[in-house]
Amino acid sequence: MKSFTYFILLFLCNESIAQYHWQNVDSLYQPLPKGFHVFVTHDSIEGKPNIAYYVSADLKEKTLNFTTQVGNGKRLTPTQYFEQEQHPLLVMNCTFFEFVHNSNLNVVIKDGKLEAYQVHTINGRGKDTFTYRHPYGSAIGIFKNRKADVAWLYTDSLETNAYASQTIISPVKDSLSHPTIKQMLQAGSFEKWKVNTAVGGGPVLLQHGEIQITNNEELKFTGKAINDKHPRTAMGYTKDGKLILMVIEGRFPNKAEGATLTQEAQMLKQIGCEEALNLDGGGSSCLLINGKQTITPSDKEGQRPVPAVFLIKN
Numbered sequence: 001m002k003s004f005t006y007f008i009l010l011f012l013c014n015e016s017i018a019q020y021h022w023q024n025v026d027s028l029y030q031p032l033p034k035g036f037h038v039f040v041t042h043d044s045i046e047g048k049p050n051i052a053y054y055v056s057a058d059l060k061e062k063t064l065n066f067t068t069q070v071g072n073g074k075r076l077t078p079t080q081y082f083e084q085e086q087h088p089l090l091v092m093n094c095t096f097f098e099f100v101h102n103s104n105l106n107v108v109i110k111d112g113k114l115e116a117y118q119v120h121t122i123n124g125r126g127k128d129t130f131t132y133r134h135p136y137g138s139a140i141g142i143f144k145n146r147k148a149d150v151a152w153l154y155t156d157s158l159e160t161n162a163y164a165s166q167t168i169i170s171p172v173k174d175s176l177s178h179p180t181i182k183q184m185l186q187a188g189s190f191e192k193w194k195v196n197t198a199v200g201g202g203p204v205l206l207q208h209g210e211i212q213i214t215n216n217e218e219l220k221f222t223g224k225a226i227n228d229k230h231p232r233t234a235m236g237y238t239k240d241g242k243l244i245l246m247v248i249e250g251r252f253p254n255k256a257e258g259a260t261l262t263q264e265a266q267m268l269k270q271i272g273c274e275e276a277l278n279l280d281g282g283g284s285s286c287l288l289i290n291g292k293q294t295i296t297p298s299d300k301e302g303q304r305p306v307p308a309v310f311l312i313k314n
Contacts, residue, residue, distance in 0.1 A: 018045075018046075023039060023040055024039055026038055028292070033061070035057060035063075036055065036058070036089065038054075045257075050249075050257070051255070051295060052248040052295075053246070053287060055244070057243045059142065059147065059237070059243050060146055066311075067110055067111070067310075067312075068110045068115065068197055068199055068310055069081055069110070070115045070308045071308065074102055075097075075305035077304070082288055089289065090245070090287070090288065092311075093279065094235075095307070095308045097307045104117075106200025106202070107137070107199070111197075112194070114160070116200075116308060119137075120134045120179075121134055123177075135217065136153060136217075137152065138150060138203060139199060139201070140199060140235045141164075141195030143196060146241070147241070148237035148243060149164075150276065152165045152169060152214075152217075158181070161192040161194060162195075163190040165188045171217065201278055203221075203277065205234065205268060205276045206236060206265055206273050209273070213261055213262065227261075229260055229263075231282055232261075232264045233278075233281050234247075234277065235276065235279060236271075236275055237276075238273055244271055247285050248267075250281075250285075261278060282298065
């Protein structure tokens, strides 16, 4: 009986840290340049069906141009961005956004210029109606020297640069709907984040190669939503200078049911990411390579229009 119990415990432990087997599918998305590869897995997630893709792009490969594009007040589908941008190698959704004004809720930086800003204010509810919380959202950026970084940011339309903290900071709580720049920056150790390209999202999933999800500090998902399964989009980078872009299909019962934030983080860790963050998921999750879809978007209408995308041009 003891040996049987040990076998069951060992089986459950192995299931909880299942290794995903990734297959190279470069041949399906040709032509592809040097330093750019596509992988897929159909391995189940804790017994549930799963489809996930990731791209590995060599940051040091000079023929690859890592950039962004915003909709300038409009939302476009990834395929519309693909056509508008003269057929880039890769198009992927990124920021969270609101539908009323088609506004990004996270930072977007293109050629060193802030194209969209972090939203830092969350209104209180109930007895805290007159209280506001001001979280520092996360983003991934690429410097001119082609090194990547994940950090927590403060941005302001009066400033030309984003300010970054390399350590997580708890949100500021006060009665001001719009705190001053000084108030936001004095809460931590910030430096100007002079990246060439960046997109925001959150929460951070990996730090120093280990799973450390900063949802409680970034205030992205409330309650037990961190454990809900959804389509996911994420980005990270490895120690040897590979940018990782991942999408996980979801909301298709018996085909692909999606992943929790923790499961998403486990995938990124197994690939070898040093730092990584979650981006907007759900019906927004979409990754195109040479204009071809990888996962199937979960919205019944197909690709969801979004106000910003991350691009790789060749």
